[in-house]
Amino acid sequence: MKMLFMLRDAFIEANPKLIEEARTIGEVNVILTDQGIEKEELKREVADVDVIVVAIVNIDKEIIDAAANLKYIMKFGSGYDNIDHVYAREKGIPVTNVPGQNAEAVADHAFGLMLAAARHVTQKNQEMKSGKWELSMGFEIFNKRLGIIGFGNIGKAIARRANGFHMEISVYANHKDYDSAEKLGVKFVDLDELLSTSDTVVICTNLNEKTRNMINVETLSLMKPTAILINISRGGLVDEDALTEALKNKQLFAAGLDVFADEPTKSELAALTNVIATPHIGAATYEAIERIGDGALANLKRFAAREELANLVN
Incomplete structure (x- = not known):
């Protein structure tokens, strides 16, 4: 069995046993994808593999067709919008993910972005390193209103933390x-009410054709000028041009963004002074990557033994 792992550099460094144990199952090739991979190169790499294990690289119809021997695609994580799982199903190729194992890490990161954006933490850090000492005013998040878009494992983990901030x-x-919702003291509302009343909005929903660009010119106009927008889900949920203009025009106080429409991003958005930008590191903790790795290995072993796969998404 030939397996191709396309993972981010730090994932391999954080969990070396993943590849070691995978090599006890079959032949393994590893591509580190922090800087992306060109489609033609990707086609060559997948040409003779049986299994693809992928983090963020797009596995679309063209790539699936280029992999003549492909029998299984595994998402190394939970969100599988980068995989054409519908077409894979048509070709009889199962697609699985490893859900829920990164929720606590991503929720931690959401609060890190929230606090950093509210108090200009990264800007002040850079100023201090350049010898500048200057006060800036920010906002408390304690006792404020938080709007969460999406209420899966990550949304619930964010709500648990929010309770600690009252x-x-x-x-x-x-x-x-x-x-x-009852246990966490959460109230369900429609999107317009959430956007117009929240001091901070955190996006943690799935990307699909219904949710693509759900944050756009119209929905951004509903938000308070003192509000903070946090996106730790998928860049495609936000119209980046609209958000750039809103932040430039001070329609919003700030944004904290871990994800972008194209990654690695070249977007002007990431360079704005009222944006805290990180390179899709929400799940990048030693603990989360070990848990995801364990789940991935368990399913690879099931596949090799021709047993029923866990977490089938198609």
Whole structure:
């Protein structure tokens, strides 16, 4: 069995046992993808593989067709919008993910971005390193209103943390888990109400054709000029041009962005002074990568043994 792992550089460094154990199952080739990979090179790499294990590289119809021997695609993480799982199903290729294992890491990062944006932490850090000592005014997040878009594992983990900050929590979600909402003190509202009343909005929903660019000129216009927008899900959920203009025109106070429409990003958005930008590191903790790696290895072993796969998404 020939396996191609396309993972971010730090994932391999953080969990070396992943590749070591995978090599006990079959032949392994590793491509580090922090800087992306050109499509033609990707086609050559997948030409004779049986299994693709992928983090953020797009596995579309063209790539699936280029992989003549492909029998299984595994998403190394939870969100699988970068994989054409519908076409894979048509070709009889199972696609699985490893859900829920990065939720605590991503929720931590959401609060890190929130606090940094509210208090200009990264800007002040850079100023201090250049010898500048200057006061700037920010906002508290304690006792403020938090809006969460999406209420899966990550949304719930964010709500748990928000309770520690005595935040009033509103949620917009298609799937309404009323039991969890009651336990976490969460109120379900429509999107317009969430955007117009929240002091901080955190996006942690799935990307699909219904949610693409859900944050756009119209929805941004509903937000408070003192509000902070946090996106730790997928860049395609936000119209980046509209957000750039809103931040330039001070329609919003700040944004904290871990994800971008194209990655690595060349967007002007990441360079704005009222944006805290990180390179899609929400799940990048030693603990989360070990948990995801364990789940990935378990499914690879099931596949090799022709057993039923866990977490089938197609």
